[in-house]
Structures are given as C-alpha cells and as structure tokens.
Amino acid sequence: MKIKKSWKHKIHEVIYGTHTPAGKLFDIVLLIIIVYSVIIVMLESIPAYDERYHKFLNLSEWVVTILFSIEYILRIVSINRPKKYIFSFFGIIDLLSTIPKYLALFLVGSQYLTAFRILRLLRVFRILKLVRFVGESNNLVRALHASRTKIFVFVFFVIIISVLLGTVMYIVEGPTHGFSSIPHSVYWTIVTLTTVGYGDISPETPLGQFIATVIMIIGYGVIAVPTGIVSAEYASGISKKTKKNPGRACPECGTEIMRVDAHYCRECGHRLNDED
Amino acid sequence: MKIKKSWKHKIHEVIYGTHTPAGKLFDIVLLIIIVYSVIIVMLESIPAYDERYHKFLNLSEWVVTILFSIEYILRIVSINRPKKYIFSFFGIIDLLSTIPKYLALFLVGSQYLTAFRILRLLRVFRILKLVRFVGESNNLVRALHASRTKIFVFVFFVIIISVLLGTVMYIVEGPTHGFSSIPHSVYWTIVTLTTVGYGDISPETPLGQFIATVIMIIGYGVIAVPTGIVSAEYASGISKKTKKNPGRACPECGTEIMRVDAHYCRECGHRLNDED
C-alpha cells in the first residue's frame, strides 16, 4: 500500500507538480505536444495538405490521442479526489480532447468529427497552468475581473446603441444598399462601431454616410471607456500593491511605514526592527 | 379612498419599485418581454422569416403591444404626478412604443410603419432602470459626464481635421478615383481617421496614398487623446474613492479624516489617536 501511495505520489508530482525538474519537463513536453496536435488539426483542414499527407497526419493524431488518453488515466489514478478532477474545467477538456478520435472509429461522419475536433484545441488552455506561474496572467485576470461589471455595462450600452443605430440605418439605406434586414444592419453597425469596417456593406446614401460617420466618431470616442476603466483598475492595482507591500506600522506611534527599507519611523523617530 | 390609495400604492410598488420581490420580478419579466419584442421586430425585418411566420410574429407583436399599453395605463394611474411621468423621457418612450401598432390599423403603409417600429427598440432603454442599480453605470456616466467638454473639444478637432484633409484628398484624388465630392472625401477621411477603413473608396495615386498614411498615423496617435482623458478622469475618480477608504472620522466633530497620517482633525483641531 505504502509503495503504491509513494508510486501514486511520484506520478502526481510529475503530472500536477511543476517544482520538480521532472514536473517541469512533463509540462513543457505536454505544451509542445499540444501545440503540435493543434498544428496537425490545422494542416488537416487544408485540402492540399490533407490529400498529400493524410496518412501521416492521421497517424500522428492517433499517437497524440493515445498519449493524451494515457495521461488522462494517470491523472485520475494519481489524484486523491478523482471526481473533483474529472468534473473540473480541465478534466472535462482533457476527456473531450481524446473522445472524438475514438468516436470516429464507430460512427463515420467527418462533418461532425471536425466539429468535435475544435475541442482538441482547448488543450491549449492547459498551457495556462504554466502561464499561471508567470504571475502576470493573474494580474491580468485580476484587472479584468475587477472591471468585469463595468465592461459588462459597457458592452450592454454598445449593444443597445448598435441595435438602435442598426435599425436607423436599415430604414435609411434599406435592402437596396445591402442593409437587407435589421440584424444585418446591426451587424454592420457593430462592424463600424468597433472600427473593424469590413466594407462588405457600406452606406451609399449621403444621409447613411453621415450617420455612419457619427457612428464612427462615437466608436472612436467611446473606445476610450473600457480602456480608461482597465487602465484605472490596473493602475490602482499597482498603487495598492506598492502601498500594501510593506504593510508595516511603527510600534510606537502606529504610523504606516511606506518604505520597505525604512529604519526609523518618519513620525516619531522610533527605531524600527525588521520584525515590525 | 384609503383602499384605492393602498391599491395604487401596491401597483406603484410593483411597477416603479425594485425592492419588493414582486417589483424585482416585474422588472425582470418586463426586461424579457422587451428583448423578446425587439427580437420579433428584427425577425420581421428578415423577408424569409416574415413570409413563413408572419401570422405568429404579428400576433406576438399584438400581445406585446397590448401588454405594454396596460402597463402604460397602470403607470399613469399608480403614480401621484402623472403629468411628470407622461412628459418624462421614459414616459414618452413608453407611449411611442405602443402607438405605431395601433396606427397600423387605420392607415396602411408598411414603409412608414417600420420607421415607427424603430422606436419600439427604445424600450430596451427601460433596462437601464435595472442597470442603474448595478451602480457601475453611474460610475461610467460620471466619468463620461466629467470629460464631456474634453470629448466635445476632441470631436470638434477631429471634425476640423477631417474637413481639411477631406478637401485635400478631393483635390488630390478627384472624382475619377471615387472621391466624387468634398463631403464624400470627408466621409472617407473620417472612415480612415477612425481606423474603420471600409475600402469602398481608397486612394490610388501615390500622393493620395501618402496623405492617407499620414491621416492613419494621425488617427493612430490621436486615438490616444480621448482614452487618456477618460482614463485620467476615471483614475482620479477611483483615487478619490480609495483616499476616502481609510474611513476614519473625528470622534469630536465626526469629520471624515482623509489622511492616514493626520494627527489632528482639520475641522475642530481635536487630537486624533490611532484608535480613531
């Protein structure tokens, strides 16, 4: 029993851990394989490549699939609470990224298969496990999370504006100029508001063009808002950190010590020990 | 009389209030109906759908219209100052979002009707009543309101630049390359300056393309300005808040103490202990 446990422990360390050299290596190899498999899926989607290298592409997909299956099983075996993993975000992704290939054996239907294949790409998200340790991503996630409500409200405004202006454009330009329906006009409005501007549809009447310019300037001015929000959020985050970092207070007068390297309280001149 | 009042009061609570469960439910249901009706209007504008489901679409429009009419009447009945509501922004929207459908009975003219239908979309704005309680939107509105002059000035500059560069492009490229008139060139300039770039018109002469690149780089560099403004505005807003956070108050006069390191109340001069 003890041996098994230690054996489980070893695998766990390698698969889940990233502190041991083996763990690091595993994650990096995994990273490479994922990218490789994504590239394979991409190449398969290019007719020219698929025709010429079908055998090789198919084979390497099988290899990758089997490797991931083994990994998946090991993950379940080596963890203490398998259920927790299986129903976790990555657990589901890991499973879904192996199944489709096996399904292909029983029920043929390339059309649907390709649909399943997308999920394989989600493997890429595993990389985040590595990225997470960069630490920066947390910072990004935090900033985005902090301003999620604001961004939601913002997107909400954008949608309302788009629906309204889209309908106006539908009335002004009409189907004759490519604004075939309100949803289509709304699509065009968002294309314009976000400054994407495909040009697949573009206003032809002077009034339509005038409204378009108004939409653009709105989009141009309004693009400031989310940026402003995130910038502020992010900046405040930084400043908070720099403020928090020391989090020392003078034992004598309770003044907050801002500088990590302060040796004396700036208020009462009390000698500060590093314990403070 | 008393009963009626309490009856009115109940309705008022449900329709206008959002604190009681009934009020919350009402607002949410209303929200759903509005979105639903907007979708209906959109589907109607798609010929394919309109042909197939015209009956259903028309019927559900009627249902929604009647529901809103009832709501409108109740709003007037249940409020103390009906006039104030009727001539309020939402009051007018509420009315305008019911009328067109009734008008359709007497005077036939789908063309004009669709024009009226847009107004129905304005119902979406009612959602803001809910959003308003998210609190964030106020923040956004505040930030935008604070920088409204700046944004106006900015838009003003953009317009001047657009008119000038537009005319230059009209001279340089001329009608032969799609710059058929100054307004049209101005339209193109804004399309370029805002980095939308439809490509329905694009410079063909080397000089024109050079000026275009200048415009783009201007647009690219200038896009910073409104963002900078809003960011700063927003950040200052936040910092003001965060400054307040300490939330110490003078025990003597209750003044909020802004500075962490204040030793005396700035209002009454009372000596502050760190406990305060």
Place this chain on the structure above:
Amino acid sequence: MKIKKSWKHKIHEVIYGTHTPAGKLFDIVLLIIIVYSVIIVMLESIPAYDERYHKFLNLSEWVVTILFSIEYILRIVSINRPKKYIFSFFGIIDLLSTIPKYLALFLVGSQYLTAFRILRLLRVFRILKLVRFVGESNNLVRALHASRTKIFVFVFFVIIISVLLGTVMYIVEGPTHGFSSIPHSVYWTIVTLTTVGYGDISPETPLGQFIATVIMIIGYGVIAVPTGIVSAEYASGISKKTKKNPGRACPECGTEIMRVDAHYCRECGHRLNDED
C-alpha cells in the same frame, strides 16, 4: 484724434474682444458664417447641387467673401500693431480665405480655384478663438505638447517598422498579389498596422498572411504606447493640479495643507485662517 482712437477701440473690442456682448455676438455670427461658407464649398463640389443651384452658391460665396474682406480690413485698421496680425497664423488664413475668389475674376481655371478654395475651410480654425475659452482645449493642447517628443519617437518607430515590414511583404507577396512596389507595400503595412485595413490589397500567400497577423498583433499591442503616454501625461497633469490647488502650508509647522476646507493643521493642530 481722440475720437478716432475710441472708434478704433470700439471695433477692436467687438472684433477681437469676447467679453462684451457685442464681441460675443460678433464671434458667434462669424462662427455661423464660416460654417455656412464651408457648407457652400462642399455643396459646390457635388455636381448635382452645383448644376442646379450654381447661381445661388456662387452669389452666397461672393457675399461671404466680401464680408470676410471687410472684416479683414477692419482687423488691420482696429489693431495697434497691424504687422503682427497680418503675419500671424490667423492673419494669413484670413487673407488667404478671401483672395481666391477675387483671383477667379482675372484668371479662369476652376481646377486651380478649387485648390485655393480649401484654404477657405481654414476659417473654421477661427472657431478655436471661442473654443480657447472653453479652457479644456488648452488642457488637451498642453497634454499633447507635453508628450510631443514621445509621440514623435513613437511615430518614428512606427515608420521604421512599416518600411521594414513593407519591404518584407513586397518580397513575400510581390506584384502579382497587388504589392506592386515597396512604397505601395509600406502603404499597406501602415494601413494594417494602424488597424485601418481597407482591403484594397490583402495578402494571399500563407506566409504573407502570417506576417500580416504578426503586423496586426504588433499594431494591436503597440497602439497601447501613445495612449499610455498621453494618459500618463494627462493624469500627471490632473494630479499636479489637484496637488497644487490648495498650496497652503501651516504657518506653525509648515505642513502642506492638502484640503481646501481644512481649518486646523493635521500635524500640529494649529488653527488655520483662510489667509494661510
């Protein structure tokens, strides 16, 4: 003599001043006339309008031109140092916005005339005289002026990157795919880098499309830089102000008083008079 002076003075007050009601009125009327004349120039450039309303457009142009000529003369007469005005930015604009119409009488050449007509649009800049009093514009100008070096350096980098990537694209895609020459490719690169994306030229080879995506992501990431600069510049400007605003110091202990409404020094508890 004295009378003349006072007479000159009156005109000066009306034309240059904006404090007297007459001065305000003059500026506003001027503003309207400028916008009007710009619209006239625009309408003239639209063949359909020019044909139908040529007489009216031409006449109103003459009226405006004469009005501006009178204004120009009065400006020179009423000012003390006429030379300073004549060779000032607005002085030159004022002159240039009247000349072309007169020139049209002697040498016929609509083509060239239209070229001159652009300058008329510069009249719009006079509006700035009004805007200047909004005060915000100064703020904007200050922020832009403060970060002019940075923006120059930035634009400089953008140009280098564009030239390099443009040449790479010329090699990769070549004339067969619309990248007819290096300047043209550079033009395309800037179109892409600034996220304008006309689509008049777009990469067709996989490698070209890959480089394009790299360019886009660069552009997407790099767009942050000028924004960051201006934001920071602007924010620091605001914070400086808010810091400066009070600029009071406790006469007792010299502590900087942050709050305008402080009545006691937060350091030594000294009573502050509003003179402090």
Place this chain on the structure above:
Amino acid sequence: MKIKKSWKHKIHEVIYGTHTPAGKLFDIVLLIIIVYSVIIVMLESIPAYDERYHKFLNLSEWVVTILFSIEYILRIVSINRPKKYIFSFFGIIDLLSTIPKYLALFLVGSQYLTAFRILRLLRVFRILKLVRFVGESNNLVRALHASRTKIFVFVFFVIIISVLLGTVMYIVEGPTHGFSSIPHSVYWTIVTLTTVGYGDISPETPLGQFIATVIMIIGYGVIAVPTGIVSAEYASGISKKTKKNPGRACPECGTEIMRVDAHYCRECGHRLNDED
C-alpha cells in the same frame, strides 16, 4: 605611433561620438544618406521609375554602397575592440547593408538581390543612435520592457482566442464562404479581433455574423488591456519621478526623503526641520 593613435582617436570621435560638432555633423549626414538610399531602393521597386531612371538609381546606389563600405572600414579601424563592433547588432547590419550590391557583380539574380536589399533598410536603425539621445525613447523602451511579460501573456491569450474562434468560424462558415481552412479562419479572426477588417473574407451566415460581432466586441473590449498595462506602467514610472521631485535629503546621512511630511530620517532617525 602616438600620432596614429590620436588619428584613430579623431576618427573615433567623429564616427562614434556625437558631442563634438564634427561628430554631430557626421551622424546627421549619415542619417540623410540612409534615408536617401532607402528612397532609392523604394523608387527602384517601382517599375515606371526603374525603367526611366535605372542608370541614375543604380549609380547612386553604388555611391552610397561605397560610402558605407568606407565608413564600415573606418569604424573597424578606429575602434579599440574591432571584434566587439563587428559582431554587434549594428556591426552586422553595417556589413549586410554593403555586401548585396557587391554580390550582384558576380552572381546575377535580381530576385535574390531584392531580397538582400531589404537589409539595406535596416540602416535606418542607425538613426536610433541619434534618437537614443532624445532620451524619450529610453523612457518608451523602459515602459515597454517593464510590461513585456504582461504583453507576452496578453498576446498569448489573443493567439489562443484566435485559434479557438477561428476554428469555430471554419466550422460555421466553411470553405464555401471563403473560410477555406482553419489557418485561414484564424487569420480572419485576428484580422477581426485587431479591428483591422480587410473584408477580403467576411461571414455570410447569420450565425457566422453573430460570432463575428462577438469577436469584434471582445476585440473592442480587450484592446483595453495592453493599453491599461502600458498606461499604468508608464504612469507609475512618471509618478516615481514626481515623487522624488521634492528632493529633500537628510542632512545627517544624506538619505533622500521621499515623504513630504516626514519628520525623521528613515535611515538615521535624525529630526528633520522643514528647511531640510
């Protein structure tokens, strides 16, 4: 020997130095020649110009090439550690920007030559030597360097999102609507996400257009992130500076006093008077 050294020293001062008038002049002349040669390369790539002015263009290329060759040799001669220069970034660029022209003599192959010619453009980077002294660029570089990890993480996220959404679009729209393969769809997704929007491919199915709008709004909202990062980074950089500005130092131990309201030196506990 001594003379030679001083001779070497003189050249070194002129070529590498920028403090002496000769050095300044040299750099500026060099700057002009580089820009000139870049323009030559560009003009050569335009068939019309190449045909007409081939002789002149070719000649001036030779002149420039020889000038740069001489400069290159002088650089090696005049420096103390030639190896260090030769294998430095600019050393390699300097060499590569002379070679191709000489190669053209022995092996003919305009195709390849043009490929080499790009490198000549890298000469432009030499300008940075001048820019470096503007000082601002350092600031920019610092800000970018400080947020390089964040930007990497951000780009990483963008790529993942692009691959996922690209595949989804490939499934939804398919080759019939121009989404010929997953890589091509990913290319389109990045074109959309970065708000470039060429319009060479654009969704045609309602679902595709809906996903497109989602992508755009993501792009529109997410564009905030890098801006926020750089802004914050940049602002913090500035604020650090401005914080230092007070520039008080402890008279006892010379420590810079960061806090305006400090009463004691944080290093030696010396009582600070407001005169300090």
